[in-house]
Amino acid sequence: MDFHIMISYNQKSGTDCMNKLLTELKRRGYKVWVDVEQMHGEIYKSMAEGIASSFIIVPLVSEAYELSPYCGLELKHAQTSQKAIIPVKIEDYRPPKDSWLSLIISHRRYYKIFGDFDETDELIVGIEKELKKCKTDLQPTKKSPTQESASNMTQRPEDQNSSFGSSHHPEDEEQDLQPTKKSPTQESASNMNQNYGKLSTSMTDERSDQQNEGRMASKMEFHIMISYYQKRGADCMNKLLTELRKRDYKVWVDVEQMHGKFYNCMAEGIASSFVFVPLVSEAYELSDNCELQLKHAQLIRKAIIPVKIEDYQPPKNSWLLHILSDRSPYKIFGNVDETENLVVGIEKELKKCKTGI
DSSP states (O other): OOEEEEEEOOHHHHHHHHHHHHHHHHHTTOOEEOHHHHOOSSHHHHHHHHHHTEEEEEEEEOHHHHHOHHHHHHHHHHHHTTOEEOOEEOSSOOOOTTSHHHHHHTTSOOEEEETTEEOHHHHHHHHHHHHHHHTOOOOOSSOOHHHHTTTTSOOOOOOOOOOSSSOSSTTOOOOTTOTTSOOHHHHHHHHHHHHHHHHHTTHHHHHHHHHHHHHSOOOOOEEEEEEOOHHHHHHHHHHHHHHHHHTTOOEEOHHHHOOSOHHHHHHHHHHTEEEEEEEEOHHHHHOHHHHHHHHHHHHTTOEEOOEEOSSOOOOTTOHHHHHHTTSOOEEEETTEEOHHHHHHHHHHHHHHHTOOO
16 A cells, blocks of 8 residues: 545535645645646556555545546545545535446545535545555654644544435545466456456546436336345345236336446445335455445435344444344244235335335
């Protein structure tokens, strides 16, 4: 890891904010990756290496950022690479609920730097906290003002937890010795380079697709979306799918409705369904994609009806237990089959939703 932070931005909308943050972060001794300084050689490989060699990715979120295929690939790659992501809003813009951007950052705490808002100091504190979690040995070249004045300053109050979709402002609502084997950075660069290569041949169509998909009204087309981890939940998903369709329910499942861009499809599936049914297992909890789906469903206030497909209890400090602790799961595993009770529960929830489909 060579950099503390990588700033991801759309040049047309984010250059001024990028320069401001770059100056402030460097003043505090942080090593920052930005394209205007570190871009060299092949563009796509450089971007992938920037993500792989940074602990934290800071996307400067705007409408132009969401519509940019390049920004989309960067942030999706950061999510897939399990980088810490700290979003910054640089304009008064809220991504649509069915957009790829909303799926990735809707559950994250964000900071505002636009108009009368300037949360740069709060952002720095958030970055410092995240770097402590990363346990990086890469130290700032000089102490930050927070570190320098720790002995004579009152402690900063704990930041209020917030998410991108629910703002914290009252007025706003993811053999080392073998020379032929690629390093993680090289592998990451190779994977992202392939993605960019495919993209470059259809840039106009991609931009048009993202504009259309990002702006479509969330039409409710499905009664239920089943969320599951494929290697562990496919059998139960197929069983439920058959049973629900016998009762004429419209069900969203990835093996049938997945088309085009992954994050867009997932966000649209959640937004266009009344009830969200996660098939809970240990593998589900450990899956980044399953976590994104369930957190997004909770954020946009979908009815969530969990189903346990194995005798597994999430740890007390897990994200999964936090979401499901106040919900009674149905059981479909071993000698227990509560499919009939589950269907009754779904019917009750749909009556509350007053669906017309």
